[in-house]
Amino acid sequence: MPIIQVKDLHKKFKSLEVLKGISTEIHRGEVVVVIGPSGSGKSTFLRCLNFLETPTSGQIFFNGEEIIPNKNLNVIRQEMGMVFQRFNLFPHMKVIDNVTLAPMKVRGLAEAEAIERAYTLLDKVGLRDKADSYPEQLSGGQQQRVAIARALAMQPQVMLFDEPTSALDPEMIGDVLDVMKELAKEGMTMVVVTHEMGFAREVGDRVFFLDQGLLLEENTPAQLFTNPQHPRTKEFLSKVL
Amino acid sequence: MDFDWQVAWNSVPFLLQGAWLTIQLTTIAVFFGIILGTITALLRLTKSPFKYLAIAYTDFMRGTPLLVQIFIIYYGFPPLIQRPIPAYIAAVIALSLNSGAYVAEIIRSGIQSIEIGQTEAALSLGLTYRQTMRHIILPQAFKRVIPPLGNEFIALLKDSSLVSVIALEELVRKAQIVIGRNFRPFETYFVVAIMFLIMTVSISQLVSYLERRLKVGE
Amino acid sequence: MKKTAFVLLVLSLMLTMTATSIAAKPVLKVGTEATFVPFETVDEKTNEVIGFDVDLMKAIGDIIGYEIQFYNMGWDGLIPSLLNGNIDVIAAGMTITEDRAKVVNFSDPYFESVLTIVVRKDNNTIKGFEDLENKTIAVQLNTTGDFVAEEIAGARIARYNTAPEALQNVAMNAAHASIIDLPVAETYLAKNPNAPLKHLGAIAMNEFFGLALRKQDTDLLKQINAALAQIRADGTYQQIMDKWF
Numbered sequence: 001m002p003i004i005q006v007k008d009l010h011k012k013f014k015s016l017e018v019l020k021g022i023s024t025e026i027h028r029g030e031v032v033v034v035i036g037p038s039g040s041g042k043s044t045f046l047r048c049l050n051f052l053e054t055p056t057s058g059q060i061f062f063n064g065e066e067i068i069p070n071k072n073l074n075v076i077r078q079e080m081g082m083v084f085q086r087f088n089l090f091p092h093m094k095v096i097d098n099v100t101l102a103p104m105k106v107r108g109l110a111e112a113e114a115i116e117r118a119y120t121l122l123d124k125v126g127l128r129d130k131a132d133s134y135p136e137q138l139s140g141g142q143q144q145r146v147a148i149a150r151a152l153a154m155q156p157q158v159m160l161f162d163e164p165t166s167a168l169d170p171e172m173i174g175d176v177l178d179v180m181k182e183l184a185k186e187g188m189t190m191v192v193v194t195h196e197m198g199f200a201r202e203v204g205d206r207v208f209f210l211d212q213g214l215l216l217e218e219n220t221p222a223q224l225f226t227n228p229q230h231p232r233t234k235e236f237l238s239k240v241l
Numbered sequence: 242m243d244f245d246w247q248v249a250w251n252s253v254p255f256l257l258q259g260a261w262l263t264i265q266l267t268t269i270a271v272f273f274g275i276i277l278g279t280i281t282a283l284l285r286l287t288k289s290p291f292k293y294l295a296i297a298y299t300d301f302m303r304g305t306p307l308l309v310q311i312f313i314i315y316y317g318f319p320p321l322i323q324r325p326i327p328a329y330i331a332a333v334i335a336l337s338l339n340s341g342a343y344v345a346e347i348i349r350s351g352i353q354s355i356e357i358g359q360t361e362a363a364l365s366l367g368l369t370y371r372q373t374m375r376h377i378i379l380p381q382a383f384k385r386v387i388p389p390l391g392n393e394f395i396a397l398l399k400d401s402s403l404v405s406v407i408a409l410e411e412l413v414r415k416a417q418i419v420i421g422r423n424f425r426p427f428e429t430y431f432v433v434a435i436m437f438l439i440m441t442v443s444i445s446q447l448v449s450y451l452e453r454r455l456k457v458g459e
Numbered sequence: 460m461k462k463t464a465f466v467l468l469v470l471s472l473m474l475t476m477t478a479t480s481i482a483a484k485p486v487l488k489v490g491t492e493a494t495f496v497p498f499e500t501v502d503e504k505t506n507e508v509i510g511f512d513v514d515l516m517k518a519i520g521d522i523i524g525y526e527i528q529f530y531n532m533g534w535d536g537l538i539p540s541l542l543n544g545n546i547d548v549i550a551a552g553m554t555i556t557e558d559r560a561k562v563v564n565f566s567d568p569y570f571e572s573v574l575t576i577v578v579r580k581d582n583n584t585i586k587g588f589e590d591l592e593n594k595t596i597a598v599q600l601n602t603t604g605d606f607v608a609e610e611i612a613g614a615r616i617a618r619y620n621t622a623p624e625a626l627q628n629v630a631m632n633a634a635h636a637s638i639i640d641l642p643v644a645e646t647y648l649a650k651n652p653n654a655p656l657k658h659l660g661a662i663a664m665n666e667f668f669g670l671a672l673r674k675q676d677t678d679l680l681k682q683i684n685a686a687l688a689q690i691r692a693d694g695t696y697q698q699i700m701d702k703w704f
């Protein structure tokens with residue numbers, strides 16, 4: 001059974017149709033990289049997966065269960081971590097509190113346990129010594145790694161990334177990508193919207209090419225990058241590679 | 242006109258009694274106003290039918306003079322409940338209700354000023370709407386609304402003199418009583434002005450202190 | 460054609476201007492606080508101040524050759540306004556008291572007022588000032604009733620801006636009684652026949668209303684006192700009394 005199944009997903013903002021019928025499946029342990037031109041609907045697609053945008057029509061299934069907002073959305077969101085382009089750390093809380101908040105309030109973890117888990121994750125992203133800092137005291141790359149630790153602290157089954165390195169200075173991108181590669185190696189299911197073609201090639205199991213609200217092509221990175229089928233894919237790759 | 246310092250000085254103890262009532266009424270009203278205003282602001286941001294109750298409440302309170310509200314509560318309710326409302330209670334109710342409406346608008350805009358990304362991050366972690374408000378949005382919003390809340394506090398302090406119409410002897414009314422006996426309005430109101438100034442400057446100081454303290458983590 | 464019309468207009472304007480400047484008498488600015496029926500109140504239709512004091516001042520003005528202009532202001536503003544020259548006379552049902560007489564000159568008394576106590580109809584225990592000890596007394600701010608109430612031991616005084624508000628508070632049980640001028644109480648009860656209130660008749664020592672003037676305006680004071688005497692003698696005073704009481 002796919003961990004995420006998308007059936008005929010449509011999304012309109014007023015009269016603007018951004019997603020025009022997307023159907024696909026994502027399997028456990030898979031790393032899916034979503035690429036495409038600006039405005040093609042990549043972010044919207046990702047945000048529909050955890051209903052930060054409510055689909056206009058179509059269905060999303062998680063572990064075979066259809067997501068329905070007032071029924072199971074909250075429980076399913078706990079299983080889907082999300083990392084944003086602009087980090088969105090909670091500025092009024094220390095790093096450690098950013099990471100322990102959801103496990104304690106949502107999962108009901110005891111504080112000691114949540115803190116222990118948080119330190120393990122901060123170790124993993126290389127930021128144990130920043131536990132008592134506030135987000136504004138960190139660089140962009142550090143903030144994004146904290147954001148990843150914050151999402152992981154819920155021990156989700158899937159991680160969604162929306163251009164996690166786009167807002168970073170070039171010298172910080174590597175640190176964040178390293179953390180993501182490490183995650184992929186551990187077998188985390190990941191959906192990653194990115195312009196980092198190197199990452200897509202190296203880590204991706206499958207690449208989705210989105211264009212004007214349609215999933216034009218999906219294939220292994222090896223196939224898609226060397227032998228794109230669709231002329232739009234070719235055109236796009238010729239610009240970014 | 243010759244300024245008689247002795248007259249001014251003599252009025253101080255009596256006026257201080259009024260200043261104390263002014264402080265009491267305003268502080269209590271701001272306290273309840275913040276609670277009421279927060280609830281109202283949250284209701285206004287929901288889609289429940291209470292939203293319209295909240296809108297009606299803020300519109301009424303902001304659209305009618307405080308003086309009229311004080312009258313309505315003090316003279317309007319006793320016939321309904323068959324007993325008089327003590328003036329102090331009526332004043333606290335009127336000032337709190339009035340302040341609550343203004344605070345609601347302040348807090349609503351404070352909540353709306355928090356980036357949508359904060360809500361999205363919280364929801365994506367599985368927090369409920371309520372938890373998101375409580376742990377993420379409101380703490381940040383409160384920080385931002387401290388300066389406008391300070392202004393509201395100061396405005397209410399000055400407006401609270403309207404409660405003199407129901408025979409509460411706050412600072413301005415005490416001054417009128419003094420003037421009725423010493424016939425020296427200038428000296429008396431001069432002292433009143435100094436007392437108001439001390440109170441409002443203290444509030445401003447408190448606000449900037451709170452701002453500085455909460456600055457950490459912004 | 461147009462030209463003649465214009466000339467006519469200018470001419471008529473000049474004529475009216477001269478007419479008024481010839482007829483114009485010096486103006487006497489009289490301050491009052493128009494919430495004291497029947498001495499002074501604002502006519503709901505015309506928005507002008509009317510009342511016993513107004514007619515009295517007009518009669519005086521006719522005699523001493525002044526045009527009378529009334530200024531309605533807060534009670535507390537009256538004496539200060541007189542002292543700083545914004546008004547020239549106070550005609551506001553003001554009781555002649557020693558304290559006030561230190562800062563202003565009073566005319567000869569023009570009215571003898573009597574205080575009364577107003578209580579609820581079902582109250583049979585309050586009969587005089589001595590029964591008001593430790594009670595809540597509603598008064599109009601800075602009136603004689605207010606000053607008298609202050610002398611009563613243990614009394615809690617609730618001061619309102621206007622006399623009707625003070626009486627309303629007795630009616631709704633927020634105060635035990637009100638100390639107020641008898642004519643005011645009578646007028647209030649006449650206008651509010653359903654009010655659950657009664658007054659206890661003349662209670663206090665005699666109080667006299669006087670017109671207040673600046674200390675230095677002694678000539679004006681003499682003229683006004685003479686006019687008052689004349690009005691009393693020629694029956695005008697009685698006419699005004701009959702009109703308002």
Ligand SMILES: Nc1ncnc2c1ncn2[C@@H]1O[C@H](COP(=O)(O)OP(=O)(O)OP(=O)(O)O)[C@@H](O)[C@H]1O
Nearest residue numbers: 013016018036037038039040041042043044045163
């Ligand atoms: N909340 C919204 N309201 C209205 N229009 C929106 C909204 N969010 C996105 N859009 C529009 O939908 C289209 C797709 O946006 P989306 O953010 O999904 O594109 P994207 O592929 O992520 O682009 P980029 O690479 O620039 O991030 C764009 O035209 C965008 O302007």
Ligand SMILES: [Mg+2]
Nearest residue numbers: 042043044163
């Ligand atoms: Mg995007």
